[in-house]
Amino acid sequence: MRWVAGGALLLLLMASTAMAESRPPLPCTPVPGYPVPPLAESAPPEKVTWLRQVPIHAARVRGVPRSEPLDGCDSSTLPLVEPLEVRLVRSALVSYLELRGAGTLALGRAGRVSPGVQLEPVARLLLSEPEKERRFSIEPVDGTMLAEVRLYEAAEEPLPETALAMALASQEKGAAAITLSTGALAQPMGVTAVLLELAAATPIPFPLRVRLTHSAETDRTWFEADIHPQADAGSVGGRWIVVLDPPDIWCEAGEHLVLSVTPLPEAGAGPPDPAASMAGVQARAALVPGTEQEVGIEFALSRLQWLDAWYAAHAVDAPWERPGWSLDDPAAADARRWLEVLSRWQPRHPATIAYTSRLRRLRSGNELPAAGPANAPAWARLARQLLKRTQDVAYWWNSTRYQKDGLYGGDPAGDAALVERLATVPLIAGHPVLLRSTRAGCEGLWRAMQARATAGNAGADPEAALAAWVAELPAGERERWLLAITRTQSLLLLADPGNATPLRRLLPFARALSEWATVNPRGHRHLRGAPSGAEGALVPVTPERPGSVVAAGPALAFFWHSGHPGVGRILSEWACAWAADILSHVDPEEPGRLPAAIDPATCGRLDTGARPSAREKNLLRRFLLDIHRVSGQKDLLRPVALAVAAGDADPVTAALWRAQGHAEHDEQIARDARGADDLRAYAAWIATRNKQFVVDGLQHALERLENERYLATEANPPPEALEIPGDLLLRSLYLGGCATWQGGMPRVAVTWENIGVDFAAFVTESRTDALKVLLYHFRPEARPVQMRLWALRPGQYQLEVGPDDDYDDEPDRVTERRVVEVERGVALPVMLPAQRPYVLRLVAKSLRPLAAAPDVALCADEVALSPDRRRVSVVVHNFGTAPAIKVRLTVTDTRRRVIGSGAIASLSWPENLKTAAARVEIPLVTPAPEAFRVTATLASPELSTANNSVAVYAR
Numbered sequence: 003m004r005w006v007a008g009g010a011l012l013l014l015l016m017a018s019t020a021m022a023e024s025r026p027p028l029p030c031t032p033v034p035g036y037p038v039p040p041l042a043e044s045a046p047p048e049k050v051t052w053l054r055q056v057p058i059h060a061a062r063v064r065g066v067p068r069s070e071p072l073d074g075c076d077s078s079t080l081p082l083v084e085p086l087e088v089r090l091v092r093s094a095l096v097s098y099l100e101l102r103g104a105g106t107l108a109l110g111r112a113g114r115v116s117p118g119v120q121l122e123p124v125a126r127l128l129l130s131e132p133e134k135e136r137r138f139s140i141e142p143v144d145g146t147m148l149a150e151v152r153l154y155e156a157a158e159e160p161l162p163e164t165a166l167a168m169a170l171a172s173q174e175k176g177a178a179a180i181t182l183s184t185g186a187l188a189q190p191m192g193v194t195a196v197l198l199e200l201a202a203a204t205p206i207p208f209p210l211r212v213r214l215t216h217s218a219e220t221d222r223t224w225f226e227a228d229i230h231p232q233a234d235a236g237s238v239g240g241r242w243i244v245v246l247d248p249p250d251i252w253c254e255a256g257e258h259l260v261l262s263v264t265p266l267p268e269a270g271a272g273p274p275d276p277a278a279s280m281a282g283v284q285a286r287a288a289l290v291p292g293t294e295q296e297v298g299i300e301f302a303l304s305r306l307q308w309l310d311a312w313y314a315a316h317a318v319d320a321p322w323e324r325p326g327w328s329l330d331d332p333a334a335a336d337a338r339r340w341l342e343v344l345s346r347w348q349p350r351h352p353a354t355i356a357y358t359s360r361l362r363r364l365r366s367g368n369e370l371p372a373a374g375p376a377n378a379p380a381w382a383r384l385a386r387q388l389l390k391r392t393q394d395v396a397y398w399w400n401s402t403r404y405q406k407d408g409l410y411g412g413d414p415a416g417d418a419a420l421v422e423r424l425a426t427v428p429l430i431a432g433h434p435v436l437l438r439s440t441r442a443g444c445e446g447l448w449r450a451m452q453a454r455a456t457a458g459n460a461g462a463d464p465e466a467a468l469a470a471w472v473a474e475l476p477a478g479e480r481e482r483w484l485l486a487i488t489r490t491q492s493l494l495l496l497a498d499p500g501n502a503t504p505l506r507r508l509l510p511f512a513r514a515l516s517e518w519a520t521v522n523p524r525g526h527r528h529l530r531g532a533p534s535g536a537e538g539a540l541v542p543v544t545p546e547r548p549g550s551v552v553a554a555g556p557a558l559a560f561f562w563h564s565g566h567p568g569v570g571r572i573l574s575e576w577a578c579a580w581a582a583d584i585l586s587h588v589d590p591e592e593p594g595r596l597p598a599a600i601d602p603a604t605c606g607r608l609d610t611g612a613r614p615s616a617r618e619k620n621l622l623r624r625f626l627l628d629i630h631r632v633s634g635q636k637d638l639l640r641p642v643a644l645a646v647a648a649g650d651a652d653p654v655t656a657a658l659w660r661a662q663g664h665a666e667h668d669e670q671i672a673r674d675a676r677g678a679d680d681l682r683a684y685a686a687w688i689a690t691r692n693k694q695f696v697v698d699g700l701q702h703a704l705e706r707l708e709n710e711r712y713l714a715t716e717a718n719p720p721p722e723a724l725e726i727p728g729d730l731l732l733r734s735l736y737l738g739g740c741a742t743w744q745g746g747m748p749r750v751a752v753t754w755e756n757i758g759v760d761f762a763a764f765v766t767e768s769r770t771d772a773l774k775v776l777l778y779h780f781r782p783e784a785r786p787v788q789m790r791l792w793a794l795r796p797g798q799y800q801l802e803v804g805p806d807d808d809y810d811d812e813p814d815r816v817t818e819r820r821v822v823e824v825e826r827g828v829a830l831p832v833m834l835p836a837q838r839p840y841v842l843r844l845v846a847k848s849l850r851p852l853a854a855a856p857d858v859a860l861c862a863d864e865v866a867l868s869p870d871r872r873r874v875s876v877v878v879h880n881f882g883t884a885p886a887i888k889v890r891l892t893v894t895d896t897r898r899r900v901i902g903s904g905a906i907a908s909l910s911w912p913e914n915l916k917t918a919a920a921r922v923e924i925p926l927v928t929p930a931p932e933a934f935r936v937t938a939t940l941a942s943p944e945l946s947t948a949n950n951s952v953a954v955y956a957r
Contacts, residue, residue, distance in 0.1 A: 028114035030127045035209030035230035035266070036098045036156060037128075040240040047161065047243065052195075054155040054247035055225055056094040057300055061151065062087045065403040066411040067718040069311035071140075071151040074222035074304075076102055082146035084412065085110065088138045090153065091303065097132040098154040100227060101125045105145035111138050118143045126228055154227065162245060164197055164288035168261055178276040179264040180285045186256050192292035195247040196225075196261060201284045202240055205233035208276065209266045214248060217257045218339070222308075224248050224259075228266060245290070249304055250297035252347075261287050302347040305340040309357060310717050312337050317723035322361055329361050337361065356712035372704070374780055375837050379809060381693055382762035382778040382839070384700035385735055388728050389759045391707045393427045393436070395726055398715045400424075400439050408439075408446020411721065414454075418447050418486035420721035425493055426729045430736040430763075432755035432787075440497045444490040448507065451483065469510040473518065477544050481552045487511065488555025488746045495563060496748055499790060499827045502859035502949035505563060505881045506917075511556030512569050513915035518553060519576050526579035527572065528602030529553065545599035545608045549618035551580070551625040558628060558746030563826070564857060564881050564945065568915060570632065577629035579605070580622065581638050588644065595650075596622070596641075619645070620652045621745070627658045628747040639664070646670075654730065657681035657740045658749070660688050679703035679727050684734040696735065696764075703728025738765030738773075738793065748792065755788040761834060766811060770795045771846040776811060779834040788829045796825045796943070797849035803832070806839045813841045821847065826946040850943060856911060857882030857945035858889055858938045862952040865936055871929040871956070874902060876936050880909045880918045882945050890939050893924055895931050902926040930956060 041047050061071050063086055070080040071088075080086070082105075090096075101107065102124050109116040109127060112135060119125045140148060168182040196214060200206070214225040225248030233240050246261075253259065263285050265276035321327050321334075329338045341361065344354040358364055372383035399420070403410045410417045421443035428437040452464045455471035472483050491504040498504075521527050529546050554573055561569040580600075587597045587607045596619050599608040623642045630638040639659075645651040646659050646667050653674075660671055668689035675686030675695050683699025686692070706727035713719065714726050734740055738751025751768035752775070760780040767774035773794060779785060801822050804813025822830060824844070832842065857880060864877035874893050880886045886909040893902035904924040912918045924936075937951040 026114045028109060028111055028116040029130045030099075030109060030116045030119075031130060032119065033126050033128045033230065035126055035211075035228035036154070037230050037232050038242050038244050039232050040234055040237070040242055043241060049158040050161055050243040050245060052155075052157050052159045052245040052247055053098070053227055053229070054157070055227070055249065056096060056153050056155055057091045057249045057303055058151070058153070059089045059091045059303075062089075064405055064409070064412045067310070069307060069314070071148050072307055073311060074150070074219075074224065074226075076149045076223075079103060079147045079149045082107065082140065082142040082148050084142065086140040086148065086151075088140065088151060088153070090136050090138075091300075093134045093136045094153070094155050095132050095134050095157075096138070096153045097129050097156045099125075099127045099129070100150070100152045100154075101127070101140065101148065102150040104147040106143040107146045107148070108141040108143055109138065110141050111135055115141065121146075121148075123149075124228070150226075152226065159245075161243070162195060162197060162290045165291040166191070166289045168196075168259070168287040168289070170285070171260065178280050179262050180280065180283065181263075182261045182285060182287045184253075184259045184289065186258050187253050189255050191253050191289070192250065192294060192297035193253060193259065193289050194250050194292035194297060195245050195290035196259075197243065197245050197288050197290060198261070198263075199286045200231060200242045200263070202231075203282045204239055204279075205237065206231045206240070206265075206283060207279055211262075211264045211266055212244075212246060213262045213264070214246065215260045215262075216251060216253065217259070218254075224251060250292055250300040252294070252297050252301050259289070298347045302344055302351075305343045306348075306351075306353055309337060309340040309344070309353070312340070313357070313361075313713070313717055314719050314723075317719040320723070322363070334361075352712040353717065356710040356717070359706065359709040360713055377807070377837070377839065378762075378778050378780065379693075379776075379839060380697045381700065381735075381764060382776075384697060384704060385732065385762040385764075386759065386778075386780060388700055388704045388707065389427065389430060389732055389736075389762075391704065391711070392726055392729055392732065393431065393433070393759055395707075395711065395714050396424045396427050396436055400436065402715075404439060404443075405446075407449070408442040408444075409450060410443070412450075413721075414447050414450045415482040415486045416721035417443065417450075418489040418721075420724060421447065422489040422493055423721075423724050423726060423729070425497065426726070426733055427759070429496060429750075429753045430732065430757075431759045432753075432757050433759075437497060441494065441501075444494040444497070444504075447486060447490050451486065465507050465510045468507075469514045472511075473514060477547070477550070481549055484511075484555055485552045488552065488559060491556065492559035492562070492746050492748055495559065496750065496753055496792070499829075499948045500951065501862070502879060502881065503861045503863065505560060505859065505949075506861055506879060508556045508560040509881070509912060509915065509917060512560045512566070515553060515557040516568070516572055516915060519572055521575070522603050522605065524605050526583065526605050527575040528579055528600065528605070530602055544602075545610060546602045547599045547610075547618060548596055548614045548622035551576075551622050552745075554625060555746035558625075559748075560881075561632070562747050565883055566912070566915070567883065568913070573629055574633045574635065577626055577633075577638050578635060581626055581641055584622075584641050588641070592648075616650075616652065619650070620655045623651060623655045624658060624745050627655070627662060628745055631662060631747070653678070653681045653685070654740060657685035657688075657734075660685040661740050665689065675699070677702060679706055679731065681730050681734060681740060684731055684740070696731070699731050700728060703731060735765065736763045738768040738775075751791070751793040753790045753792070755790065755829065757785070757787040757834070761785075761787075768793055771849065773842075773844040774811075775842045776806065777834060777840045777842055778838070779836055779840075782836055784836050785834045786831060787834055788831055790827055790829050791824055791844075792827060794824050794844065795846070795849050795852075796945075798822070798847045799824050799844045800847050801830075802843045802845075804841060805835070806841045809839065811841060813843070825943075827948040828946075829948075854884035854911075855882050855943055855945050856880050856884050856886035856909070856940065857949075858886050858909070858940055859949040860936060860938055860952045862954065865952060865954050867930055867954070867956045872926050874924045874926060874930065874934075874936065874954075875921060876924065877919050877921050878906060878909060878938055880911050882911050885910050886940055886944070888941060891922055891924060892937050892939070893926060893930070894935050894937065896933055901928050901930070901934070932956060 038051050061068050070078045103121045106118045106120050168184050171181040171183040209228050209230040211228050216224050231242045267276045341357050348354050372387045374383040410420050425440050428440045455468040494504045518529050519527050557569050583600050583605045597607045598610040598614050601608050626638040671689045672686045675682045679699050679702035683695045686695040739749045751765050762778045764776040801820050802816045803818040804816045859879045866875040889906040891904040892900050902924045904922045910918045933955050935953050
C-alpha cells in the first residue's frame, strides 16, 4: 500500500491511528540515553551495567526484507508507509531501543503499541515492562523515514575479563569527543564486548554517544548507543562502568578498533560548551576477547546482510553477466571482502555457496543424478527434476511473501515481474494452489493499480480511468505501469482461460494506443507525433526511446486474442516506422548500436547523452519479432538480424529469431549454447535438432538452481531481477516455442491442467496447422489430464497418440486416434500412459476459413442478482471482429437445469475500439440457488467459447 496517495493516504493514516488506539498500550518512556548508575569510589563493583545490542535477523515490510535499518549507515533511509516487522536472532529481554530517522512512529510488541514517538533525529525509548520477545514492529504515523533500528538488552552482571586495553587516541584541548583505539593488532583476535570506564571530577551534565568502528568497515558503525551517566544527589563527581556488548566481531592482524565518546548537549540540560565539560572526563576501555567459535556466527551474519543488500542493489544491472567482469574489480571490493568472510566462517551456508557460484562463476562440475525409470529419456528425467526444484522456489515465495491482497511486496511494477516469473509451474503442472495464487496476484495487482488511478474519483469507469491516468504519467513511470499491465493481463489470459475480464481491461489500452501513436508529416507512426492545430504545428513531444514500445504491450495482448484489424494496422505501422528509422541511423561499423532516441515528429536521431540499455534494445527487437510473426513483414527483421550477427541480442531475442525460421547464424547459435542453461540451449536445438543441447542446458540449470537457490529466495533480489535458472527453458519444452509473454504476445502452443510435476513434455513441432509433443509420465499409473491449445488455427484435427520405444520422436504404432474440434484455448482431454515414452500428434484435417468472427464473452463481476433472487442481470461483451447475431443466454442450476433464458438479436463488435456490450435482464422461473451458471451461445462459429460461461456464487 505504499503507493496510496493523497486523500487515500490520509484515510490510511486515520485507520492506522484508530487501530493503534484500539490495541493495548505499550508503556515506554522517551529518555536522553540509557541511564548508567554511578559506582562507589572505593571497592571494585560486584556487578556493572551491560548494554547488549541484540543482532537482528531480518527487517521486513510486507514480507520484503529491507536492509536500510540494519546496515550501520545513517545515510540510508527507508520511507515507511507500512509497518516494519523486526525479527531478532533470538528471544531477548529488550528494555531499550534507539530509532534514527525523521517523522513520527509507534513501537509495537506482542499486540501492544506505544504512543507516537517523534524522531528528531533519534528516539531513545526505555521499556518499563520488558518481556522476552523475538518480534517487534515499527509502525508509521506521520512522515516516517527510518535510518537505523537498534535494540538492546540491559542487565547488571559481573565484570568481564579483558585482554587488551585501548589507548587514548585523541582528546585535544578544546575538543569535545574522546577517542580511544587499539592500534594495529599484532595478532588476530575475536572481540565479544568492550568495557568502558568513565570518571569525572564533576557530574556529566548531558548524555554521551559511544560509537565503535572497525578499520575494515570504516563507513559502518559496529556498535552505537547513547548513554546517560547518572549522578548521586549532592555528588561532586562520579565513576561509571558500562560493558558495550555489540554483535561479535573478528579482527585480523593489522586491523584496529576505534571507540569514540561524544557529548550530546542537545539531548540534555548541560552548559552550551560541551568541550569545557568534557575536559575533566577521563575514559578507559579494554576488549573482552572471544574464540573463533564464539564470534563466528554473529560476525558472519552482519556481512551476509550487507552482501544481500549489495546483490539486491546490483541485480537488475547484473554486472557479473558481462564478459570480463571479475569479483576482483575495485567496484566489487565490498562484496569480495564480505564473501571472503562468509567463505571462511560459514563455508557450507547456502548463501556462501550461492554467491560463490554466481559472483565468482564457479560451479561444482558434479552432475546431479536425475531419478526416473530406465526407459525415461535423459531430457525427461532432467526436466522433471528441474520442474520440481522450480516448484520449490514458487512454494517458498507463496509461503513467505504472499499477502492476503494477492500482492507480494506492494509495488505493482515489481510484483508484476515476480508473478510473471513464478508462473512457470502453474502453467506447466496446473497445480491448483499455485494457479490460484497466480490468478490472485494478477487480480490483486490490477486492483492496486486501479485504486491509485481512481483515488479521489470513485465514480469513474475503472478501466478507462486507469488508461487515462497512465497516459499522463512521465515516460519512465508510464513504461513501468504499462509493462505491469501487460505482464499480468496477458498472463491471466493463459492462467484463467474462461475469464474474459482481461480482455475488457486491455481494450481501453488498445484504444489509447491509437491516440498515443499518431502519424507524423513523414507518414511514420510514432508516439505523439501528429500535426495539431490549423497551422499544422506539432504538439510537444517526448523523445521516443526503444523502451517506449512497452506501450504496445496491452494492445498486442488484445490483438493476440481477437485479431482486431485496426489494432493490427497500428502495431504494424509503428513497428515499420521503428525499423525504418533505426536502420537510417545505424552505423555499419557498429550494427548492434541503436540510437538513444528518435524525434517522433521528424524521425531524426536524438542525442540524449546516454546509449539505450540492453534491456531497452531487446524490448524493441522482441516487439519487431512479434509484429513480424503476425504480419509477415520482412523489413522488421533487419534490425534484429544485425543485432544477432553482432552478438548484441540477448538469449531470448536470439532464440525468438531462430524460432521464427531464420537459419543464417546457426553455427554461432550452436557455439553460444555451450554451457548455457537458458534459451540459448533451446535455440541450438532448433538449429541442429540435437537434443544433447537441451540435456546439457537442463543439467547446467539444475546444478545452478541447486547451488543458487538462496539467490532466488532468501537473498531478496528485486522482483524484476529474480532469476530462476532454467525456467524459460522449461517453458519452451513444456509449452512450446520461446514461451515468454512479457511483451504482450503469449508465445505458447499449449498449457497443461491437472497434471502435477511428475511428467515431462517436449513440444518438438508447433505450427498453425500441426502440433507434436513428446511425453513421459513418471507415475506408475495412467493419468487423465487436459491440454489447452493456443497456437492452432480453428478447425478439425486428427489426434494420434502412440509409444516411442525407439526414441525416434515418431509413434511406433498408434494406440489412440480420433478427430477433435479445435479453437483458441480449447481444453483437450488426454490420457497419459504410465512410465513409457509417448508421442502425441495433432494434424489439421479441415481448417476454418480465415474470416472475421465474433467472440461473445461474460465477466463474473458483471453478473448481478436481484434482492428477491428472481432476476439475473448480465453484461454480454463481444471482443471479436464481427457482429454477434442471435445470442442466446441461459441460466442453469448445479444440476444443469435451465431456470432462466434471454436473447440479444445483434451485438456489434468493437470496430472503433470502444466497448461493444449490452446488459440483459433474465427472469428466473425459480429463485436462484446459491450457485448457478450463466452461459451465452451462438449458432455461428466464434473465436473462442472458453469465455462464454461464468459460474456465480450468490450466498
